[in-house]
Amino acid sequence: MVFKEVLPSLAKSSVLHVAIVVVLVLSASFPAPEPRVLEVQLNSPVTPDNKQAVEAISVDQQAVAKRIEELKNKDAEQKRQEQKRISDLEKRASDAKKQREAEARRIKKLEQQRKQKELEKQKADKAAADAKKKQQSEQRKAKEAEEAKKQSEQAAKNALAERRKQEEALKKAEAERVAKEQAAKAEAERKRLQAQQEQMMQEQLAQEQAARNRARQHQVLTEVEKYQAMIQARIQQNLLQDEKMKGKQCKVNIRLASSGFVTKVESLGGDKLVCEAVIRAIRMADTLPVSKDKDVFEQLKNINLTFKPEL
Numbered sequence: 001m002v003f004k005e006v007l008p009s010l011a012k013s014s015v016l017h018v019a020i021v022v023v024l025v026l027s028a029s030f031p032a033p034e035p036r037v038l039e040v041q042l043n044s045p046v047t048p049d050n051k052q053a054v055e056a057i058s059v060d061q062q063a064v065a066k067r068i069e070e071l072k073n074k075d076a077e078q079k080r081q082e083q084k085r086i087s088d089l090e091k092r093a094s095d096a097k098k099q100r101e102a103e104a105r106r107i108k109k110l111e112q113q114r115k116q117k118e119l120e121k122q123k124a125d126k127a128a129a130d131a132k133k134k135q136q137s138e139q140r141k142a143k144e145a146e147e148a149k150k151q152s153e154q155a156a157k158n159a160l161a162e163r164r165k166q167e168e169a170l171k172k173a174e175a176e177r178v179a180k181e182q183a184a185k186a187e188a189e190r191k192r193l194q195a196q197q198e199q200m201m202q203e204q205l206a207q208e209q210a211a212r213n214r215a216r217q218h219q220v221l222t223e224v225e226k227y228q229a230m231i232q233a234r235i236q237q238n239l240l241q242d243e244k245m246k247g248k249q250c251k252v253n254i255r256l257a258s259s260g261f262v263t264k265v266e267s268l269g270g271d272k273l274v275c276e277a278v279i280r281a282i283r284m285a286d287t288l289p290v291s292k293d294k295d296v297f298e299q300l301k302n303i304n305l306t307f308k309p310e311l
Helices: 002-026 048-238 272-285 294-300
Strands: 250-256 262-270 302-307
Touching: 048 272, 048 294, 048 302, 250 272, 262 272
Parallel strands: none
Antiparallel strands: 250 262, 250 302
């Protein structure tokens, strides 16, 4: 009977210990808090009959503690290995950085040396170029001096020949001047006589043209007066008069097209009743008599007329 009661307790204890071991194994790769000793309360007190079972449980707990210690040591070793690996990587990175910096300093120094040599070469090239330019300049100056001397000698020869040529030219020019002066005097006299004759002819023509203009102007004025009278008569035919208009008048401005069509009419002052009647009569007429003569029409296209009712 007692054995039957102990077996379920042992089974429960074994299952619980296996579960603890599984949890510890699964969490071995992660940092874990300090493990605590699992306290197990059995369902029945320990008796001499179940002593063997208690000893078995104690052995299991020691195995679990040992396993836990092994896992802790393994985890610590892994951490030390990882830290060592990180330290190695950091050292390698630091060494690589130092090597790069050293290489950069070496390249920079080489570049400075190259620039210095290039600068020295440029100075040497410039000095050589300056010396060459100076030599060329001296040669050019010597050549120019020789050329200037030759030109001066040639200029003196040319000046002498030019002076003689000028003397000959002056003699020839003087003879030509005298001849031209005589010819100019003769031409001037001829032109004076011709101008005198032309002036007399122009004066005669001007007198004749003035006479024709006066005749034409008289003719135009006569025609203008005739057409003004015709225009007034045409307007008077359409004018509706009233006794109130007696002794009164109105002055109007009339604009005409070349066909006689009235393009505009406006009052320039006078009795209001007369002005209204005159404007109405002009609009009723529509077209007024005009001359086909251009000069006459120019006098008629914009005219001012004064109307007095005939009462």
